[in-house]
Each structure stands twice: as structure tokens, then as C-alpha cells.
Amino acid sequence: MDAIGWAVMGVVCAATVVLIALAPRLKRDHLRKQLDGEAGGSLSGVGAGFDAVWRPSAEDAHAQWEAQVEMPAPAPAPGDKGSVDEGRLVIEVDQPK
Numbered sequence: 001m002d003a004i005g006w007a008v009m010g011v012v013c014a015a016t017v018v019l020i021a022l023a024p025r026l027k028r029d030h031l032r033k034q035l036d037g038e039a040g041g042s043l044s045g046v047g048a049g050f051d052a053v054w055r056p057s058a059e060d061a062h063a064q065w066e067a068q069v070e071m072p073a074p075a076p077a078p079g080d081k082g083s084v085d086e087g088r089l090v091i092e093v094d095q096p097k
Helices: 003-036 044-054 056-069
Strands: 083-085 088-090
Touching: 044 056
Parallel strands: none
Antiparallel strands: 083 088
């Protein structure tokens, strides 16, 4: 191999070693961001876009599932029973059966 080939091979090897050395730190950082809710979405958003175009029934089913899973808490109204616990308003929501 000539000098350029050796240089390219050296850069590739060095980049591989650096990525292997930094992988645990990058994984920890990404996990922390996921737990904090700061991590960006993955490629699942792209798949949802394809579902909307080529399989609209799948997107509708997913939207219905999300609506069933999410249970919004009702807004407190004057006269509603609620309790203030250490400065925080606690609203009790009955679970559907």
C-alpha cells in the first residue's frame, strides 16, 4: 500500500478505537436524556409517516389506541372535592372498569 492508503487505514482504525472508547459514555448520556424526556425521537416517526400514507387504517387504529391509553385528568372546578397536600393540589380520578 502507498502512503495515502496507510493514512486512510490509520484514520479508520483511530476512529474505530475512539468510538469504542466513547460508546459507554454516549449510551449513558442518551439514556439520561430519554429518562428526562429530552431525547429526540428515533426513526419510528418516519414509520408513522409511511403508515399515514400507505396504511391509513393502521394510523387510525394507533390514534384510537393512544386516545384510550391517555386518560386526561379533569380540571378542578369550584366546589369539587380535592385536597391540598403540602401545597400541591391532589385530584383523585376514578379508574374506568
